[in-house]
Amino acid sequence: MAEENGLLPVVSFLKNADTDDPYLEGHKCSECGAVFLGERDNCSSCAARGKMKPTRLSDQGNLYVYSIVHRSFPGIDVPYVSAVVDLEGGGTVKGNLINIDPEPEKIEMGMPIEVVYQKAPRKDKEGNEYLTYYFQPRS
Ligand SMILES: [Zn+2]
Numbered sequence: 001m002a003e004e005n006g007l008l009p010v011v012s013f014l015k016n017a018d019t020d021d022p023y024l025e026g027h028k029c030s031e032c033g034a035v036f037l038g039e040r041d042n043c044s045s046c047a048a049r050g051k052m053k054p055t056r057l058s059d060q061g062n063l064y065v066y067s068i069v070h071r072s073f074p075g076i077d078v079p080y081v082s083a084v085v086d087l088e089g090g091g092t093v094k095g096n097l098i099n100i101d102p103e104p105e106k107i108e109m110g111m112p113i114e115v116v117y118q119k120a121p122r123k124d125k126e127g128n129e130y131l132t133y134y135f136q137p138r139s
Contacts, residue, residue: 007129008128008130013025013026013038014131014133023056023057023059024056024087026090027040027052027053028053028055028090029052030048030052031046032046035055037092040052057090057091058088058091059087060115060138061091061113061135062112063084063107063109063110063113064084064109064110065083065084065109066081066082066084067081067082068104081100081102098135099136099137100137111138114138116133116135117131117134
């Protein structure tokens with residue numbers, strides 16, 4: 001019997017969701033070193049073809065931009081902080097910034113953050129559980 005307690009990744013670029021070593025995956029150009037999220041055949045930076053290789057992204061980065069969300073879908077707690085971070089070594093990822101007050105005075109552009117992984121608060125219709133990722137201020 002297969003184990004049925006594995007979490008599913010909430011997005012396709014979250015790897016190893018069912019283990020204690022999850023990570024975000026990007027694709028790196030072996031010609032110019034540019035890193036992108038998601039699979040692609042051609043480099044958007046130098047236009048090299050067929051040079052994109054999967055790469056494990058860093059769990060450390062810096063806040064690039066954010067917005068405080070005050071209205072969302074029913075059942076989603078607001079306000080929350082929607083953020084875009086630049087990861088060390090490349091890769092730009094969007095996600096929610098947690099463990100910080102959703103107030104502009106508390107959030108600094110460029111502040112160091114880390115990626116954390118948590119079980120998603122909701123199951124899907126089939127009762128599957130998901131692993132998701134968040135950003136939080138680096139301590
Ligand atoms: Zn390239």
